Amino acid sequence: MLGKLLKQEWRSLWKVETLILGILMALTLLAGATFALPIWKSEWVGIQISMMMVVLLYYAALIGASLGCVLYLGIRFYKSMYTDEGYLTHTLPVTSHQLLLSKILVMAAWNLISTLAILASMFVFGLMVASAFETGDITQAFREIYQALRRMWGMGELQGIGTFAVGMVLLILTDCISGPMLLIGAITIGQLLRNHRILGSIGAYFGLNTVLQIILTIVMVPSMVKLMLDEENLNSFSSVIGFYNVMYFSMCVIYIAVSVGLYFLSEFLVRKKLELE
Amino acid sequence: MAWNLNSDRPIYTQILEVIKMRIITGVYQPGEKIPSVRELAMQAGVNPNTMQKALSELERSGLVMAQRTSGRVVTEDMDMIGEVRNNLAKEQVHEFFVRMQELGYNRQEIMHLLEKEGEHE
């Protein structure tokens, strides 16, 4: 049953999500391409402003796509669970665990895909802008960076970088799961109200986010203070990296704990407190 | 729906009447297979259980016979069919007399009226 739910979930999401990301890619290339135009070489005063406009528009597209993807996931969840569609969803012969898990997994997958797409877009845009301004060879620049990194590695100055990279990846992954989980939690909590359920969900979303931030800060502060107090630490690459590693891994743990908590709460609410209009 | 069933009398008795009529008038020939419960229920627009009840009653009375694999068939007993026909006719006559008597006619007046009107039929 779970497999079938996953299949149907995927089908209901992929078209719009792909559309949003596709448009983002097209705009990225478009924006990047404008930098290759010969007008940048001219002496016109408005050049600076125009450049900034293009970059700003690109950022807007980036934020728009990012928000759009997340919002669409939330909207589809809400529609399939709590509007007329909910009548079909909740009469399927599946448990609330299967229902929620299928939605979380697919939403997390799309979160990951859109994150990667956004990173790719930023990378491509950066590349296109850079190549418009550098008279040198881009590949040469990459080679130099790579060689510098290798030298630092050889001298033991990059200790902790491996863990750092793993930490970053793990953080992205847990964020992809906790993001949807926060949305789902907020929406199911909002359903507890008799009226103004959507407002309730929005309120719950901000509430949950706030609680999350508070927890993160409480956990982070001690190690941040420790880092700051010891002046020597700030100069050492490895202790800064070490700090970031601790921070990232603690964040992962917190995200996972919060997600698990929200999951069980949501499952309970769906199973026991369903009140379809 | 078809069969023009009256809404304030039990359906069961009405269906019985309709099927009996069909047998008597030859719509369902002696020895012929009649449609299944489901088909009849659909035709009549009635509940299959009710139709089943009516058909079971017909079986009990012998007008229809259940065959093991192929549903129900009308009896070939012409005498029985004739008797049912007769009984229905008698009922009509009885009802007629009751109604006429309500109108205030006595037996002689009824017979006289019958003869006179009978010539025009």
Next chain:
Amino acid sequence: MSELVKIKGLTKSYDKRKNALDHLDLTIPSGRIIGLLGPNGSGKTTLIKLLAGLLMPNEGEILICGKEPGAETKAVVSYLPERTYFRSSMRVKELIEYFQDFYADFRPERARELLGNLKIDENASLKTLSKGTKEKVQLIMVMSREARLYLLDEPIAGVDPAARDYILRTIISNYNEDATVILSTHLISDIEQILDEVIFIKAGRILLQDSVENIREQQGKSVDAYFREVFVC
């Protein structure tokens, strides 16, 4: 099964003041077509939603084939709500696939046959269909399952007479003795012929549960006429 549905002391309230359903007791055998009749707000839809597992009772117990409403009962209960409940971006054939995926008792050939009778194109997108056609598609999906309990909430309201006939005939032709159909409606005269039994419900309580034949015989009038008497405003 003599007790397909067994309900004891069922109570459901939406707010503190009033109970939508008030300590209801009900037993329903299989092999029946039953009309759930009552005025608006009597609790018909609430009862049906509870049976479908869309609402949770405040008190009391519901057993369908001996189990409480959940994933297992949903596999044998086929529910037709008053509203259209499919994702409108779907095509008819995707809906067929959807039902086939989730319901082991779904018969796609039957669905295709019924759709063909009504000349509905499988490739059509659901949002391009008229409201009446959408309702028929939904009914066809629901009736193409070989379920144990069919819950039809106002299946003929707002439907033209020809379509009404079609729907009622579909319900009859779908009949089997292991299943029961519960129809809720306020259009009694159109459907009483196809019903075995009726349940009168008012203000969350059951007023009577009896066969159509008994009512006609004992009251000397149609269920519709009797209903009007019982529920006089």
